[in-house]
Amino acid sequence: MIRPQQIAIDGPAASGKTSVGKLLAKKLDYLFFDTGVMYRLATYVALQKLGDVANEEDVTAITKEMEITLRVNTEKDETEVLLSGEPVNQAIRSPQVDKNVSIVASYPGVRKILTEKQRKIGLLGNVVMVGRDIGTVVMPDAPLKIYLLASPEKRAERRYQENIRKGMTADFHEILMDIMKRDEIDSTRVLAPLKAAEDAILIETDQINQEQVVQKILSLIKYQE
Numbered sequence: 001m002i003r004p005q006q007i008a009i010d011g012p013a014a015s016g017k018t019s020v021g022k023l024l025a026k027k028l029d030y031l032f033f034d035t036g037v038m039y040r041l042a043t044y045v046a047l048q049k050l051g052d053v054a055n056e057e058d059v060t061a062i063t064k065e066m067e068i069t070l071r072v073n074t075e076k077d078e079t080e081v082l083l084s085g086e087p088v089n090q091a092i093r094s095p096q097v098d099k100n101v102s103i104v105a106s107y108p109g110v111r112k113i114l115t116e117k118q119r120k121i122g123l124l125g126n127v128v129m130v131g132r133d134i135g136t137v138v139m140p141d142a143p144l145k146i147y148l149l150a151s152p153e154k155r156a157e158r159r160y161q162e163n164i165r166k167g168m169t170a171d172f173h174e175i176l177m178d179i180m181k182r183d184e185i186d187s188t189r190v191l192a193p194l195k196a197a198e199d200a201i202l203i204e205t206d207q208i209n210q211e212q213v214v215q216k217i218l219s220l221i222k223y224q225e
């Protein structure tokens with residue numbers, strides 16, 4: 001088969017979607033697109049402007065006006081998220097954003113705005129897109145859908161190590177609680193809940209590292225070729 005034009009990767013919080021997606025995109029020379037960044041950015045801006053995210057209408061209006069620029073930084077090998085020209089990669093991963101992002105992501109108006117933008121990117125093809133609803137809602141026709149699984153403890157441990165590496169403060173218990181809370185909100189919301197698409201391939205990652213997950217996905221592509 002011709003290489004899948006779109007690869008959807010979904011899974012719960014800190015299941016390794018970003019690191020796996022990035023590595024996979026690099027190997028295939030595809031665009032890597034992390035949809036979580038959009039929800040995080042909307043949350044960050046709402047917190048800055050409103051102080052909290054309780055007012056659905058105001059948060060939706062902010063999301064609509066938000067100008068997002070994504071710039072690929074080849075030196076750092078990452079996508080920089082710019083807000084009015086300022087990089088906000090670190091700021092959108094703060095514990096405060098972690099605590100509020102799932103509430104923002106449950107607002108239908110916010111999802112509608114961001115889903116449309118994501119679909120347009122998906123249509124460009126040659127893309128690895130990661131999130132919660134990519135295989136089910138954003139790109140239901142993607143030829144290859146992956147759903148990553150890992151225990152909450154394993155995911156919290158990985159996120160803890162990642163934050164330490166980035167020089168951010170990290171508290172294992174706080175991270176574990178946040179992950180479990182977000183999973184609960186994300187999987188029980190009415191619109192586009194976190195779940196595997198019926199035709200998604202499930203990969204359990206507790207016992208294997210990101211390189212091995214990527215190899216598994218690549219072998220699926222080869223198998224389909």
Ligand code: CDP
Binds near residue numbers: 014105106
């Ligand atoms: O990297 P991590 O798994 O911690 O989270 P993320 O992918 O950056 O996503 C942050 C939050 O955005 C999630 O907990 C969801 O509430 C929301 N999200 C979503 O609802 N739909 C997506 N396609 C992506 C993220």
